[in-house]
Amino acid sequence: MTHVINPYLPIKATIEKIIQETTSPDLDVKTFRIKLLTDEPFNFMPGQFVEFPSPGLESVRLDLLPCLMKTMSLI
Numbered sequence: 088m089t090h091v092i093n094p095y096l097p098i099k100a101t102i103e104k105i106i107q108e109t110t111s112p113d114l115d116v117k118t119f120r121i122k123l124l125t126d127e128p129f130n131f132m133p134g135q136f137v138e139f140p141s142p143g144l145e146s147v148r149l150d151l152l153p154c155l156m157k158t159m160s161l162i
Contacts (some may be wrong), residue, residue, distance in 0.1 A: 099124040100139075119149065 104120040121139075123129055131151050140146045 097140075098127070098129070121149075 100121045100123045106118040108116040138146045
């Protein structure tokens with residue numbers, strides 16, 4: 088029997104690093120390095136995104152970059 092992971096269930100993660108990509112006061116672009124707190128594989132297709140809820144804030148949608156699949160980092 089194959090173990091199927093429900094894509095709608097949350098996966099716990101921590102933010103390991105935030106990199107400020109811009110210095111302009113009009114444009115705020117950051118890169119988030121996120122570490123998943125699971126041993127389950129995390130696979131995704133181009134165009135998919137994840138929602139990242141933060142206590143006290145609204146959920147944030149993050150785009151995933153396929154080039155990071157080798158390192159399993161999410162941006």
